[in-house]
Amino acid sequence: MITVYKFASAWDQPDLSPFVVKLETYLRMAGIEYKGVPGDVRKAPKKKLPYVEHDGRLIGDSSFIIDHLKSTFGDKLDVGLGSTERAVAASFQSMIEEQLYFIILYQRWQDDGGWETYTPVLREILAGAHVPAPLRGLIASSIRKGIKKTLRAQGTGRHTRAEVDAIGTRIVQSISDWMGANPSFFGQNPTTIDATVYAFLSAIMDTPFVWGVKTHAEKLPNLRSYVDRMKGRYWLR
Ligand SMILES: N[C@@H](CCC(=O)N[C@@H](CS)C(=O)NCC(=O)O)C(=O)O
Structure with missing residues (x-):
């Protein structure tokens, strides 16, 4: 196990x-x-x-x-992929995990509006971990400080809100353009890259943060139906 x-x-x-x-x-x-x-x-x-x-x-x-x-x-999921498809998957994976991730991090931890949405959830998790109530706010703020430092070192933390939204919007648009009407990233059947695409789109589209990237993603019907399909197939059974 x-x-x-x-x-x-x-x-x-x-x-x-x-x-x-x-x-x-x-x-x-x-x-x-x-x-x-x-x-x-x-x-x-x-x-x-x-x-x-x-x-x-x-x-x-x-x-x-x-x-x-x-x-x-063994690997049954990616067995049918050729080298071009593997290269495309590797590129999208890097873009999503190494760039879009920091855009999401900025929204949750650096942006003041995002932080307001995020703190109650963090406090609840700290409560679940038996952290005494007076310490929860302090711990959350100290984690925030560390993440803001990471975001600054990585570079995304130096951008304005509008610039971060522009980068994130370009990425979700390119995922939508690539997928077109396909039910999965490479056509009919899900492959490993779908785990990344689903997880990060769902982190944007199925969470209560109100921001430009989510607003844009919601205008792309193929992404909504993709996320709902993946969720239905792997999480709601
Ligand atoms: N490349 C890693 C990234 C994992 C990652 O960044 N995890 C974050 C949460 S999303 C984490 O554990 N952060 C805690 C920390 O940095 O202290 C992976 O694919 O697992």
Whole structure:
């Protein structure tokens, strides 16, 4: 049995972190049994979540975990993909996980309106972790300070609100343009890249944050039906 160490569910999401949702979606797509438990970043091999425990081994990073799962359980999902499709998947994956991710982070942690939406959820999670009430606000603010520092070092934190919305909008538009009327990223059947695409689109479209990227994504009917289809197929059964 695989144990997935994760954060916590919030809103209608199986987890706050799109990387956790990506991994769990992959496990469901591949039909691999797992159990999810609350994780502690301090115990994680890369000091980030998700990580997994499998056969006594700890593995960090959603993509390395998926590589491990593929080599252990086989890979039926991507078997039909050619080298061009694999290259396209790798490009979209980088754009989503290494750029769109920071746009989402900015919205949740740096933007004051986003922070107002986010704090009650964080306080609730800290309460669930038995953190005493007077400390919850302090801990949330200290995590926010650290994430703002990360965003500044990475670069996204130096952009204006409008610039961040413009970058995020361009990315969701390019996902929509690529997918067209296809039910999955590469046509009919979902492949591994769909776990990433679904997790990050759902983190934008199925959460209560009101911002330009979400407003734009909502105008793209193929993305709405894609997210609903993936959710129905892997999460609502
Ligand atoms: N490349 C990693 C990214 C994971 C990641 O960034 N996790 C964040 C949450 S979304 C985290 O654990 N942050 C905690 C920290 O940095 O202290 C993956 O694919 O798993």
